[in-house]
Amino acid sequence: MGSATILPLQVVIVGAGIAGLTAAVACAEKGFSVRLLESTAKFSHLGAGLMISANASRVLCGMGLREQLDKCGIHMKRVVFKKFDDGTVLDERVYGNIEAELGGPNWQIHRADLHDVLLQKAQDLGLIISMGAKVSKYDPENPSVVLEDGEFVQGDVILVADGYRSRAREEILGKYMEPRFSGNSAYRSIIHRSKFENDSELSELMKTENQTTYVWVGEGCHILGYPIRRGEYFNVVSTQPAIRTTGPNYVVPVTAAEFHDRYAHWDPLLEKILSKLPEQNVLEWKLCDLEPLNTWLFPGGKIVLIGDASHAMLPSAAQGAGMGIEDGAAIAELLARIENRSQIPAVLKAFQKLRLPRCTEVVDSGRQNAKKWHNKDAKGGTVTDDIWDYDVVAAARQITLEI
Numbered sequence: 001m002g003s004a005t006i007l008p009l010q011v012v013i014v015g016a017g018i019a020g021l022t023a024a025v026a027c028a029e030k031g032f033s034v035r036l037l038e039s040t041a042k043f044s045h046l047g048a049g050l051m052i053s054a055n056a057s058r059v060l061c062g063m064g065l066r067e068q069l070d071k072c073g074i075h076m077k078r079v080v081f082k083k084f085d086d087g088t089v090l091d092e093r094v095y096g097n098i099e100a101e102l103g104g105p106n107w108q109i110h111r112a113d114l115h116d117v118l119l120q121k122a123q124d125l126g127l128i129i130s131m132g133a134k135v136s137k138y139d140p141e142n143p144s145v146v147l148e149d150g151e152f153v154q155g156d157v158i159l160v161a162d163g164y165r166s167r168a169r170e171e172i173l174g175k176y177m178e179p180r181f182s183g184n185s186a187y188r189s190i191i192h193r194s195k196f197e198n199d200s201e202l203s204e205l206m207k208t209e210n211q212t213t214y215v216w217v218g219e220g221c222h223i224l225g226y227p228i229r230r231g232e233y234f235n236v237v238s239t240q241p242a243i244r245t246t247g248p249n250y251v252v253p254v255t256a257a258e259f260h261d262r263y264a265h266w267d268p269l270l271e272k273i274l275s276k277l278p279e280q281n282v283l284e285w286k287l288c289d290l291e292p293l294n295t296w297l298f299p300g301g302k303i304v305l306i307g308d309a310s311h312a313m314l315p316s317a318a319q320g321a322g323m324g325i326e327d328g329a330a331i332a333e334l335l336a337r338i339e340n341r342s343q344i345p346a347v348l349k350a351f352q353k354l355r356l357p358r359c360t361e362v363v364d365s366g367r368q369n370a371k372k373w374h375n376k377d378a379k380g381g382t383v384t385d386d387i388w389d390y391d392v393v394a395a396a397r398q399i400t401l402e403i
């Protein structure tokens with residue numbers, strides 16, 4: 001089926017992270033009226049570099065964001081895997097024609113820049129974005145939410161993108177479910193290019209043309225390094241057994257020395273990079289993912305989880321934001337296919353049918369990559385590249401709606 005006229009749906013979205021904002025923009029572009037509810041009073045811009053691969057970048061390009069994202073993102077052209085101790089090159093992948101082959105670039109980008117671009121687009125489209133609007137209750141039958149301050153907000157459909165520690169998940173499962181702790185954490189920081197200026201080997205890393213991402217692998221850990229913000233910063237993120245995040249803390253500041261000393265015996269180039277870490281803004285992140293949920297749908301079928309709330313994954317998949325972006329595009333495409341509101345539960349069912357297997361596969365790839373890279377005799381390589389060749393909009397247009 002396919003309707004010539006799109007129903008003027010009221011879409012309420014909980015959470016204005018990458019998944020919530022993408023869904024908001026995609027829904028507004030279909031002509032739906034959108035209200036976004038975000039619990040924080042002001043965006044914190046926590047986070048650092050992300051890879052946004054072709055499967056997700058093609059969605060963002062389709063939203064007309066190519067030019068803005070090219071201003072802050074760098075096209076990843078090459079990945080070099082290095083042996084942890086002596087820096088021997090183990091594997092090299094060149095992605096010269098990726099855009100022609102897969103329909104979008106692989107961007108290396110700061111999460112805050114991606115978020116800003118999506119937020120600006122949402123504002124340009126005139127969406128209502130309520131800040132400091134924390135949802136505390138859901139009514140699945142008469143799809144609506146109540147905010148902490150008592151405000152009642154109703155919609156035809158509610159998309160919940162409240163992140164990996166989702167409280168909404170509790171409503172579906174009947175109990176709160178902590179994400180699965182992998183046992184590992186990530187140290188994450190960005191280094192300003194001025195720190196690399198007087199060293200030719202380090203300056204070389206900041207090249208934005210034919211940009212190279214380095215991945216050091218082996219000995220139960222791995223580290224990625226790549227430039228972001230058009231070569232203004234070098235992003236560095238490691239994964240190792242957790243130290244300060246084994247308990248209830250999810251993000252903890254650590255010292256530059258702690259990060260550096262942990263890897264002082266690794267490849268001299270890496271050691272040199274880490275010796276330039278800033279004193280502030282080095283954070284340890286607890287690394288978690290989710291076992292596949294049986295359902296992402298609230299009873300009644302008019303409220304659904306999207307983004308990390310339903311399929312949080314390890315950074316070694318480099319796809320958490322990517323899957324949230326795919327979710328946003330898919331749900332808007334599916335909602336645009338219906339002719340009356342009674343068909344919303346069928347759309348959300350189709351959404352889950354399309355997205356759950358895809359996201360389960362990607363969550364698993366994150367676990368597999370980490371396992372592959374943490375072997376003392378790791379050879380590099382990834383199980384993730386096949387994931388990039390996916391057109392979520394085409395998939396959402398093809399899936400049958402069981403109406």
Ligand SMILES: Cc1cc2nc3c(=O)[nH]c(=O)nc-3n(C[C@H](O)[C@H](O)[C@H](O)COP(=O)(O)OP(=O)(O)OC[C@H]3O[C@@H](n4cnc5c(N)ncnc54)[C@H](O)[C@@H]3O)c2cc1C
Pocket residue numbers: 014015016017018019020037038039040047049050051052111133134135136161162163164167186188237285306307308309313315317318319320321322323324
């Ligand atoms: C070290 C590291 C590296 C990563 N690298 C990559 C990468 O290379 N590529 C990639 O694609 N992904 C990567 N990711 C993952 C990516 O950052 C996340 O998957 C993505 O940001 C999740 O987006 P989200 O919108 O689902 O959730 P979030 O960004 O967590 O957003 C949830 C939003 O909901 C709001 N909220 C929560 N509760 C409520 C409530 N009750 N009411 C209203 N609002 C609420 C929150 O304030 C927040 O704004 C990485 C993650 C880490 C930790």
